[in-house]
Amino acid sequence: MVGEIKPGTYFWSGNDAIAEGAIFAGCRFFAGYPITPSNEISERLSWRLPQVGGIFVQMEDEIASIATIIGASWGGLKAMTATSGPGFSLMQENIGLAVMMEVPIVIANIQRAGPSTGLPTMIGMGDVQQARWGTHGPHEIIALAPSTVQEAFDLTIKAFNLAEKFRTPVILLADEGLSHMYERVNVPDPRDVIIINRKMAKDPRNYLPYRADSDLIPPMAPVGEGFRIQSTGLTHDERGYPAINAEAQNKLIKRLIDKIQKRKHEIIDYELYRGDDAEIIVISYGSAARSAKSAVDMAREENIKAGFLKLRTIWPFPDELIYSLAKKVKAFIVAEINEGQITREVERASKGQAEVFWVGNYGGRWIYPEEILDKILEVR
Amino acid sequence: MSLLAGHPTEKYVRTDRLPHIWCPGCGMGIIFNAFASAIDQLGIDPRKIVVVSGIGCAGRASGYWAYDGFHTTHGRPIPFAMGLKLARPDLHVVVISGDGDLLAIGGNHFIHAARRNVDILVILVNNFNYGMTGGQVGPTTPEGTRTTTTPYGNYLEPPFNAVWLAAASGAVYVARWTVYHVRNLIESIKTAMQMRGFRVIEVVSTCPTDFGRRNRMPDPLDNLRYLKEHAVYKKNPDPKEAEIVWGKKFVIGEFVKIEAKETFGDRIRRIIEIAQSRIRGKS
Amino acid sequence: MSSFRKSMVEIEQERKLKLMEQKKIPIRRGKVTVIKDRCKGCGYCIDNCPSGVLVASDDTNEKGYHYPVVVEEPPFKVCIACGFCTLICPEFAIYSVPIELENENGGRD
Numbered sequence: 001m002v003g004e005i006k007p008g009t010y011f012w013s014g015n016d017a018i019a020e021g022a023i024f025a026g027c028r029f030f031a032g033y034p035i036t037p038s039n040e041i042s043e044r045l046s047w048r049l050p051q052v053g054g055i056f057v058q059m060e061d062e063i064a065s066i067a068t069i070i071g072a073s074w075g076g077l078k079a080m081t082a083t084s085g086p087g088f089s090l091m092q093e094n095i096g097l098a099v100m101m102e103v104p105i106v107i108a109n110i111q112r113a114g115p116s117t118g119l120p121t122m123i124g125m126g127d128v129q130q131a132r133w134g135t136h137g138p139h140e141i142i143a144l145a146p147s148t149v150q151e152a153f154d155l156t157i158k159a160f161n162l163a164e165k166f167r168t169p170v171i172l173l174a175d176e177g178l179s180h181m182y183e184r185v186n187v188p189d190p191r192d193v194i195i196i197n198r199k200m201a202k203d204p205r206n207y208l209p210y211r212a213d214s215d216l217i218p219p220m221a222p223v224g225e226g227f228r229i230q231s232t233g234l235t236h237d238e239r240g241y242p243a244i245n246a247e248a249q250n251k252l253i254k255r256l257i258d259k260i261q262k263r264k265h266e267i268i269d270y271e272l273y274r275g276d277d278a279e280i281i282v283i284s285y286g287s288a289a290r291s292a293k294s295a296v297d298m299a300r301e302e303n304i305k306a307g308f309l310k311l312r313t314i315w316p317f318p319d320e321l322i323y324s325l326a327k328k329v330k331a332f333i334v335a336e337i338n339e340g341q342i343t344r345e346v347e348r349a350s351k352g353q354a355e356v357f358w359v360g361n362y363g364g365r366w367i368y369p370e371e372i373l374d375k376i377l378e379v380r
Numbered sequence: 381m382s383l384l385a386g387h388p389t390e391k392y393v394r395t396d397r398l399p400h401i402w403c404p405g406c407g408m409g410i411i412f413n414a415f416a417s418a419i420d421q422l423g424i425d426p427r428k429i430v431v432v433s434g435i436g437c438a439g440r441a442s443g444y445w446a447y448d449g450f451h452t453t454h455g456r457p458i459p460f461a462m463g464l465k466l467a468r469p470d471l472h473v474v475v476i477s478g479d480g481d482l483l484a485i486g487g488n489h490f491i492h493a494a495r496r497n498v499d500i501l502v503i504l505v506n507n508f509n510y511g512m513t514g515g516q517v518g519p520t521t522p523e524g525t526r527t528t529t530t531p532y533g534n535y536l537e538p539p540f541n542a543v544w545l546a547a548a549s550g551a552v553y554v555a556r557w558t559v560y561h562v563r564n565l566i567e568s569i570k571t572a573m574q575m576r577g578f579r580v581i582e583v584v585s586t587c588p589t590d591f592g593r594r595n596r597m598p599d600p601l602d603n604l605r606y607l608k609e610h611a612v613y614k615k616n617p618d619p620k621e622a623e624i625v626w627g628k629k630f631v632i633g634e635f636v637k638i639e640a641k642e643t644f645g646d647r648i649r650r651i652i653e654i655a656q657s658r659i660r661g662k663s
Numbered sequence: 664m665s666s667f668r669k670s671m672v673e674i675e676q677e678r679k680l681k682l683m684e685q686k687k688i689p690i691r692r693g694k695v696t697v698i699k700d701r702c703k704g705c706g707y708c709i710d711n712c713p714s715g716v717l718v719a720s721d722d723t724n725e726k727g728y729h730y731p732v733v734v735e736e737p738p739f740k741v742c743i744a745c746g747f748c749t750l751i752c753p754e755f756a757i758y759s760v761p762i763e764l765e766n767e768n769g770g771r772d
Contacts, residue, residue: 002656002659002660003655003656003659029463029466029467031459031463047655050651050652050654050655050656051655051656051659053652053656054652055466055467055648055652057462057466057648059459059492060488060489060492061488063455063456063459064456064459064488064489064492065459067452067453067456067459067460067463067489068459068460068462068463069463070452070460070463071432071450071459071460071461071462071463071464071465071467072463072464072466072467073463073467074450074463074464074467075463075464075465075466075467075468076467076468077467079463079467093453094453094456097452097453101450223430223448223464223468223471224427224428224430224448224468224470224471225427226427226447227448228446228447228448229448229449229450230394230442230443230448230449230451231449231450231451232442232443232450232451233451233452233453234451241394241397241443242443242451385696385698385701386696386758387696387698387749387755387756387758388749388758389755390755393755395755398701398754398755399700399701399703399726399754400754402753403703404703404704404705404728405703405705405706405707405753406753407753408753409752409753409754409755410707410750410751410752410753412753413749413750413752413753413755414750417750560751562747562750562751563750566750588705599706600705600706600707601705601706601707601710604707604710604711605710
């Protein structure tokens with residue numbers, strides 16, 4: 001097909017990989033607003049999307065960007081935006097709209113040091129809790145965090161697949177370190193990769209837009225084909241009509257939460273490295289995970305039984321995994337470039353079965369493997 | 381759908397939700413009826429018409445549309461509609477929303493969509509205040525009138541003029557009517573539905589419960605009579621004549637009508653054609 | 664003594680009826696349907712009917728509004744199916760349809 005990339009090995013930046021991963025996954029609509037360090041995604045897609053017959057638009061602001069991709073997704077296209085902290089903050093309201101309307105979209109947040117304007121060109125990982133709770137109201141969300149450029153490619157495809165499967169917005173939490181680094185990426189043959197598309201309704205008769213199947217997900221309908229779709233951000237019933245009462249609220253929100261929570265095992269993705277006999281496990285994600293892995297290798301050379309848990313899925317958080325590991329280890333050390341946003345999750349999930357420590361900084365630089373090693377030695 | 385009672389345009393309404401949420405005397409029902417009448421007279425397949433609305437009283441319109449309707453966040457129906465239209469250029473995408481939603485919080489999207497000539501019809505319902513939240517001052521509240529957040533009289537907020545904004549931003553069709561002038565409104569919607577590009581129809585509407593009540597017009601009839609007595613029809617008026625001053629006459633009519641200007645969708649498709657022909661040229 | 668001259672009133676009414684007959688255009692008549700439970704009593708239809716045949720009923724609907732009823736006085740004060748009530752009602756609660764008119768000779772114009 002015109003414009004599609006040939007399988008092979010490429011030398012890409014993280015942003016390149018995200019853009020190409022999106023196209024590979026079938027993304028044919030991008031709307032975004034310039035913000036460092038995500039700009040290379042927009043720039044690459046402005047060149048590449050038209051080649052594959054896709055639509056690239058640069059909108060007037062981030063709020064327009066996210067509203068437009070929700071409309072485009074309703075129109076049947078896999079749609080994406082890319083931004084960083086300040087833009088991500090602006091997008092929160094409409095992320096909630098996508099949650100309520102159950103619209104598949106992917107939002108790539110290339111994190112930089114914050115809060116506010118912060119350090120526009122430098123690494124940060126401080127939007128993790130915001131990805132979970134940034135939009136108001138009780139809700140679930142899916143967020144993935146790549147730590148290599150290959151993962152940036154693979155997890156972008158996974159983000160689209162999960163968005164389509166669960167009819168939900170998915171956040172790709174990358175960071176400035178990864179987005180601007182270059183590594184080799186293997187692009188597979190498309191026939192070897194599973195691409196998931198949204199479940200579509202077939203028959204307009206008796207169609208109710210928010211009547212879920214047994215998997216808790218309602219089939220989506222094509223617009224303009226007589227399905228009489230009603231979709232609103234107001235709490236609604238199965239007809240999509242506003243239902244302004246507590247009963248409807250509790251029924252709807254429960255289903256929106258359950259559709260993700262009850263199938264967490266299909267979403268959670270992690271890698272446990274040298275964990276079988278570990279007494280101390282370093283938990284990390286994103287760019288910090290690269291330092292953590294090195295630190296664990298260094299510790300092993302000094303005969304410390306250290307292991308490394310890389311989280312590729314941040315939300316939903318792997319509570320059960322952490323608890324089961326907590327019962328086996330002496331301590332967790334969470335390496336992250338923020339004040340401890342996942343550290344507190346690990347503490348919570350450990351339920352007192354292990355000590356939990358944080359190592360990192362508040363943004364602007366990488367965590368050195370030596371810093372993590374020092375913490376391991378301190379904790380041992 | 382149940383409850384059909386023979387009304388000529390009720391098949392375009394979700395009659396299972398009647399009586400609708402709008403107050404006695406609210407112009408929204410008239411506008412909805414006029415929209416339905418226009419489509420009925422044109423014979424367009426209503427399944428191909430999508431109504432997108434924002435937040436506010438006018439924003440409830442999408443919920444009563446018998447076919448596909450989308451009720452988005454405050455100020456954002458226009459970018460949503462743009463995304464939908466670009467993905468599905470075969471559909472008629474109509475935004476129905478209010479003055480606050482489209483010109484205050486949504487003002488930026490309004491002017492950019494006009495600039496781009498996005499191929500959507502925007503029915504801008506102007507009732508001079510934020511009705512749904514109780515009657516606060518809005519971007520079109522005329523000077524001197526009273527609202528809940530201008531209790532000393534609106535001497536604080538000079539209003540926008542929707543016709544000026546739309547015309548200056550590049551809209552290809554800009555018209556203003558009132559809910560009293562239903563037949564003109566229907567003809568205008570028919571004209572607009574047969575055009576392409578960013579089309580805006582401002583409909584000056586009644587709000588007896590909030591704006592009317594606070595400005596000595598609590599009875600719906602007073603509100604409608606105000607429009608009847610103050611609106612002056614002119615044939616092809618210049619946007620310069622579009623000022624609205626409370627208590628004075630104001631002009632209604634078709635201010636701008638430009639045929640055949642490239643839409644944003646046309647430009648997108650042109651870019652795709654350029655990109656793909658370059659690839660084919662190389663292989 | 665009976666006079667062969669008619670009163671001014673009689674002359675006037677005869678003149679009017681003759682004008683109606685001479686007009687080859689049949690005066691259009693309409694039938695109004697009110698869906699009373701949709702009405703919210705705004706009064707727009709009543710206030711704007713050009714023939715003035717709509718009045719607020721004494722009865723109220725289930726929400727308590729006085730819906731309109733038709734009170735005609737033929738041959739002049741009748742619904743002429745102008746359609747304005749159909750368009751000005753915000754509630755889809757009233758509509759008029761034209762009734763086809765037969766002229767005096769039994770045919771249809």
